[in-house]
Amino acid sequence: MPLLFLRIRIVLFLVLAGSFLCGCLSTTTSATRFYVLNPLDPGVSPISEIDRKDALSVEVASLRLPQYLERPQIVTRSSKNRLELAEYRQWGGNLRKNMMRVLAQNLSRLLATPHIAIYPHRPTISPDFRVDLEVMHFERDSDGQVRLSAQWRLSGGNDRKPLTTRITDLASPIFQKEGDFEHTVSAMSELFGELSQIIGSAILEYVHGRPES
Numbered sequence: 567m568p569l570l571f572l573r574i575r576i577v578l579f580l581v582l583a584g585s586f587l588c589g590c591l592s593t594t595t596s597a598t599r600f601y602v603l604n605p606l607d608p609g610v611s612p613i614s615e616i617d618r619k620d621a622l623s624v625e626v627a628s629l630r631l632p633q634y635l636e637r638p639q640i641v642t643r644s645s646k647n648r649l650e651l652a653e654y655r656q657w658g659g660n661l662r663k664n665m666m667r668v669l670a671q672n673l674s675r676l677l678a679t680p681h682i683a684i685y686p687h688r689p690t691i692s693p694d695f696r697v698d699l700e701v702m703h704f705e706r707d708s709d710g711q712v713r714l715s716a717q718w719r720l721s722g723g724n725d726r727k728p729l730t731t732r733i734t735d736l737a738s739p740i741f742q743k744e745g746d747f748e749h750t751v752s753a754m755s756e757l758f759g760e761l762s763q764i765i766g767s768a769i770l771e772y773v774h775g776r777p778e779s
Contacts, residue, residue, distance in 0.1 A: 600658035601640065601751040605671035606759045612678040613766050622773065623681035624673055625693040625723065629666045630700045636662065640747060642706045649705075655747045665758065669699070672762035677769065693723035695769050704754065710741035712753040716761060720768055729772055736760055 635641055639651040657664065670682045683689030703715040714736045720729045738753040 596654055598654045598656055599747070600656055601747060602658045603661075603664050603668050603751065603758060604755045605668045606675055606762065608675070610675055613676045613763065613770055621679035621681055622677050622695070622769070623679065623683070623689060623691050623693045623723065624677065624769065625683045625685065625689055625696045626666050626670050626673070626699075627685050627696045628698045629662055629669070631662050631665075631704070632702065635701070635704060640705075640751070642744075642750070643708050645708050652747065665699075665701075668755070668758060669697070669762055669765075672759055673697075673766055673769075676763060676766035695723055695729075695772070696721045696726060697765060704758075706742050706750050706753075710743065712738040712742060712750060712757060714754070714757040714761060718761075718765060720765070720772075730768060732768070734761055734764055 634649055637651070638656040639653060640655045640657060642650050642652070644650045666684050670684050674680060674682045681689065681691060681693075683693060698719040698721070700717045701714070702717065703713050706712045715733070717731065717733045719731045721727060722729060736757045738757060740749075740753065742750045742753060
């Protein structure tokens, strides 16, 4: 009888130990990782030298995202009509606010100006230009490419006179592997940097009096 009791205790111990180990492994493998978009490299050169006494001032007035992107989880497409939410791969904060900060940093570097304001904070000086951005797509598609589609509007700062409205469609040149969120987010940062350069170039067209027709 004592031997049988001992065997039962050993079996129970092994079962409990196995359950504990599985729980630890599950916790380790499902640990949430957080990602952020990053601005252009600090060493990036301004788009063009601006021949004016005072530096340009720009206000990032608004940025809107589709509702399916307004969530902590990173969203990808597994098909044209199906979205996948990565429960353990999330944004390290609010994606919309992250994008507004990155756009402001990018424009500051590209236009060589410290006078960049982000709504709702009032700019220290009256802005020369206002930028409004509406994102329509910003995720990795089922083919492995990261795509960014956005409509953006440029207006005058004081009178808010509409200057131009454009739609920009961009795609990463490299196909990202499914589940590779590190490189996917990096590609998203690069595409957003490319969009920032396009917006910055449009601003300079008006500064130099050569708006694109």
